[in-house]
Amino acid sequence: MLRKTLAVATAAAAVLSGTAIVFSTGPAMAQNEQFIPRLVYRTGAYAPNGIPFANGAADYITMINERDGGIGGVKLIMEECETGYATDKGVECYERLKGKGPTGAAYFSPLSTGITFALTEKVPGDKIPLLTTGYGRSESRNGAVFPWNFIAVGSYWTAADIAIQHVAKELGGIDNLKGKKISLVYHDSPYGKEPIPALEARAKLNGFTFKAIPVTHPGVEQKSQWLAIRQDRPDYVLLWGWGVMNSTSIKEAAAVAYPRDKIIGVWWSGAEPDVTPAGDQATGYKALMLQHPAGKFAVHGDIEKHVYAKGQGVGKDTNGQVLFNRGLIDSLIGVEAIRTAQEKFGKKPLTGEQVRWGFENLNLTAARIKELGFEGMLAPMKFSCADHQGADQARVHQWDGKEWKIISDFYTADRKILDPMVAEYSAKYAAEKKITPRDCAKES
Amino acid sequence: MLYREAGQFKTSYAADMAIFPIRQDRIALILLLLFAFVGIPLLANFQLWPLGSDYMLRAILIPFLILSLAAIGVNILVGYCGQISLGSGAFMAIGAYSAYKFGSGVHIPLEFLGTEISIPPLPLFASVMLGGLMSAIVGILFGIPSLRIKGLYLAVATLAAQFFFDWVFLRVKWFTNYAPSGSVAAPDLHFFGYLVHSPIERYLLCLAFVTVFALIAKNLVRGNIGRQWMAIRDMDIAAELMGIRPLYAKLTAFAVSSFIVGVAGALWAFVYLGAWEPLAFNIDRSLQLLFMVIIGGLGSILGSFLGAAFILILPIMLDQVPHALGIPVSVETVSHLVFIVTGALICYLLIVEPHGFARLWSIAKEKLRLWPFPY
Structure with missing residues (x-):
């Protein structure tokens, strides 16, 4: 009987402590912070590829904090949530992280096409941009139908x-x-x-x-x-x-x-x-x-100097790998979108809706890319209301x-082939979901 | 003292046969339903703890309700009728994809007859119910082998259903309306002319389905048909000798179980995920449901809820413990720890109580009856 009482007690204690912890509000947030959620997978069948990407994305954000003190004086805070590449876990992570920080999540970058499809249905309601660098729904290039998706760099x-x-x-x-x-x-x-x-x-x-x-x-x-x-x-x-x-x-x-x-x-x-x-x-x-490509560029020098030399960062052993570098680019686009949005809305923590404006008006010129330390890694790209991809190039x-x-x-x-497909498939999506496309000619 | 049925005299057959014969149980259930139907919406409306944000509703309560419903369905087949099934994920998928097809309009061209079958898009309730019906039909088909094969061999046959439907929904493009990626998105949720959109509305929708189906299931299992299922489970030859037709009993169990699992699958796709691919209903889902039923208690409706809570909610909570306490642990360590702790707890609970949470619950009730003067 004692054992059974113990079992009941264990079960009850586990549930109660869990409940208490989940609902306690956690450490108090300072007000001048921008929250960036990170959906990652460092376990499971896809972990060998998920880890370097997550490392690159995280270390770039750490570097921005250490080198520049954040964006425009606003410190970036991030939290990782392990999805294991599973869609339902990804949705749970999204719900968990979307409201954190003083203004909620700046943007989500799930690194999974399945999670992207599920979140595409959710982000318009929560008004949070979905950054999918080089993956996701190809037709989401059409910002008139997919205002919240940003399939940056390439589909x-x-x-x-x-x-x-x-x-x-x-x-x-x-x-x-x-x-x-x-x-x-x-x-x-x-x-x-x-x-x-x-x-x-x-x-x-x-x-x-x-x-x-x-x-x-x-x-x-x-x-x-x-x-x-x-x-x-x-x-x-x-x-x-x-x-x-x-x-x-x-x-x-x-x-x-x-x-x-x-x-x-x-x-x-x-x-x-x-x-x-x-x-x-x-x-x-x-x-x-x-x-x-793989390899190290100017930005890697900054990361080594401001992050690894101080004993911080998570990706020292993956530094310079292909997927690490792609993580850097993913965070670069997110960070620059926040910076662009700050120019319009002021140097304060921004909401997802304001960051979306930043994405849509992001213009990475060759000079700017060089300044950021990404020369040789990235060609110029420019987003707009109608074009949420920004670039069409690859090597x-x-x-x-x-x-x-x-x-x-x-x-x-060849956009002569792809643009009609984007138009056709996004029109089909708009009809299915009864979306009235925005008129991009009217948006500044 | 509090939980004692002394003095509660049953003066009519109806009172004797009531679904909850003890008054305290009835009061507790009414309170629980009141809290679920009125309390939680009120808390959510005023943004009170623990419903200050959508997280509790959207990431915990809605999936919990839907998976509880699926677990009830699996419990009818595995727990009450004793037919082990590893194909529950497939039946969820059938429910989800059929509901999707009915919700977005069905067109079957019959060119050789010079005609076509065309059904306009149906509203949510009809498409979810038809999803359940389709799942029930397929469940009956895959239940037929259960008349000849038993136990683990049947589990293998249902496993075939799992892989077959994984394949069908990946390959047959008609089911996904020829979506290039094979991923489909749920239509808007119109429930009797009302657009279900906000988290609390979605929660209430799921709650309504779960309440109705849980009551139906509870009544079924204590009625004639439920007794037939249990007789088949306990000893099929003896049951047959007593005049129970195995064909009827087993196939009804497959039908009812698949219907409920199919409805749960449709809700999982429409209400929780919003957009999905066959991977959402793969073999992992089947195993997850089976574990819920085993941990919760085979042959118990309440156990389905407890098992769903344990398998679904406990890992989510454990996942957040280190971060909430401010312990700097990397996410991969946490997710490995969650596996270890959950796995250890499952082993421990099954060793000390092989009949699951439902049995623990009934032991607690027995003790409560004697409290504070046990003998």
């Missing part, structure tokens, strides 16, 4: 288009695509399915045969897919994987002797954790770059067994 359609352009260049011209076979090996989730319409449009235009081959989450089992590729012998394979799926793909490609230099990954399949587990088999593998790099080598110049995605 999957941009990536698909540029991947085909690179293939065309390797083949010696866009006309040589005719009659070729290009297969897409993709993560079977909204993330992996996004590029399919853009690739189908290109296949129709350029006359190549396109085949989409799905891989089930989390992607450790893909023998049959690569055997199908061995039978079919496509001229190129595009890889749309994430986490452990990428290195598995490369290993399986090696197992069926598919040449790695004929595989082109999306920018989420082109980082160190994707190639190092495959060892020598990954040599020659190519991937798109979300503009920026390609290749893994030489030790490091990523840039092998191409900047390509620009």
Whole structure:
């Protein structure tokens, strides 16, 4: 009986202490602070890729606080919430963090296409911008229908288009695509399915045969897919994987002797954790770059000086990796949006609605990018009410067994193909959700 | 002293057969329902603790209610009828995707007949109920093997349902209205002409569904059909010899269970997630529901609620403990700790009380009856 009483007591104590802790308001917030929530995944199947990105994003914000004392004197505070890449956990984290800080969350950046889809339904009600750097709904470029989504730097359609352009260049011209076979090996989730319409449009235009081959989450089992590729012998394979799926793909490609230099990954399949587990088999593998390469630039010097030298920061051992650098860019865009908004609304903590104005009026010129220490990582970009993407460029790099080598110049995605698709799909979304698109001509 | 039924005489058959025969239970239930239906909206309206922000409603109470409903459904099948199911996630998905199709309009072209089946978009209540119905139909289909195979073998058969429907909703584009990404978004929630939008309205909507279905389930399990299920669970051959038809008993259990799970799936998609993909209803969801039922108590409606609270809310709370106390621990350490603590608690509770929270609850009630003079 004693044991049962103990069990009851344990259960009751666990629940009660939990309740008490959750509902206590936590440490008092100073008023001159801007809260930046960070949805991260440092555990689970996608952690090898989630960790460097989260480190970069966090260390940039720490650096802004240490070097500049925040933005315009407003200190940035951040809190991480572990999502494990799961949509329902991501929604819980969003609800947990959205109201923190004196003015609520400045913006959310979930680094998961699934969570992005779920939050896209929620952010208009809460008036918080959703920053999705290089991922998310491709049609959310249309700010008239998606006022709160900012698919900064590039969408999957941009990536698909540029991947085909690179293939065309390797083949010696866009006309040589005719009659070729290009297969897409993709993560079977909204993330992996996004590029399919853009690739189908290109296949129709350029006359190549396109085949989409799905891989089930989390992607450790893909023998049959690569055997199908061995039978079919496509001229190129595009890889749309994430986490452990990428290195598995490369290993399986090696197992069926598919040449790695004929595989082109999306920018989420082109980082160190994707190639190092495959060892020598990954040599020659190519991937798109979300503009920026691996390596260290002026901004890394500032982070080392102001963050790591003071014993702060979380990402010292991932510093300079591809995904770390992408985390920097993610936070850079968020921070600069807040700075832009401060110019209009004053140097004080801003609400999500005000930060949204900052995103929409963000203009990163070449001079400004240099000043910020991102020269060589980022091309100029400019957002507007109608264009929530801001840029259309990407490069390609290749893994030489030790490091990523840039092998191409900047390509620009063909907006003549993509813009009608953005218009078509966003109109469909607007009709389904009964949204009246904003008139961007009237917005300043 | 307080909880004693001495002096409560049942003077009619109706009183004897009442759903809650003890007066104190009735009062407690009425108070609880009053608090849920009136107290919580009032607290939320005046922004009082603990409902000062939406978090409590949107991230705790709404998912708790929906998963409790799903757990009730699973409990009917697993706890009352003894048919182990690992396909609950699939039945939630069927509910969700069917409700989505009915909510956004169904078009089936029948070109060889020169016609088409066309159903205009239905309002929320109708589409959720039809979602449940579709789930019930599929549940009956996948229940048929239960007439021949038992126990773990049946679990494997239901596992097939899980993987089959994961595949269907990923691959058959008709179910997602040909969305390029395969992710679909719920339509606006029109409930009998009223637009359900704010968190408190969503909460009340879920609460209404859960209350009605919990009462229906409670009544079903203590009636004729529920006794048949339990007879089948306890010994199917003996039940058959006593004149219970296994076909009828097992398939009704599958139908009722899948219906409730399907409704819960539709609510999970429409009210909680808003936009979803098949991953939201994968095998993890099935296992989560099964654990809720086992921890909460097999064969107990109350246990479904307790199990849902334990499996859903405890990790969320543990996750926030270090931060609330101001202990600087990284998020990955916290999430590993949550796994360890939750797992250890599950083991501990199952060792000391294999029948789950519902059994603990009834022990507590027995003790309360004798209190303060136990013998």
